[in-house]
Amino acid sequence: MSSFGQSHSFYLFAMRNGKKKLGYGKTPEDALAVLRMRLSDEEMREILTDEFERIDQRKLQDVTPLLG
Numbered sequence: 001m002s003s004f005g006q007s008h009s010f011y012l013f014a015m016r017n018g019k020k021k022l023g024y025g026k027t028p029e030d031a032l033a034v035l036r037m038r039l040s041d042e043e044m045r046e047i048l049t050d051e052f053e054r055i056d057q058r059k060l061q062d063v064t065p066l067l068g
Helices: 028-038 041-045 057-066
Strands: 009-015 020-025 047-055
Touching (some): 009 028
């Protein structure tokens, strides 16, 4: 079955250094799983997994300066 019918969202996770990390998935947990595939263990330890917000695609440019 295709995943195109399922809604995906962008999630902005807080990091220990004050920056934010952008993830994409059906749920925050799914977005973290995608980030785990892309990032090293050290980079993942910087992410505060319980501090996140869901953002709309049209607001991506607004959060670009926050990304780290």
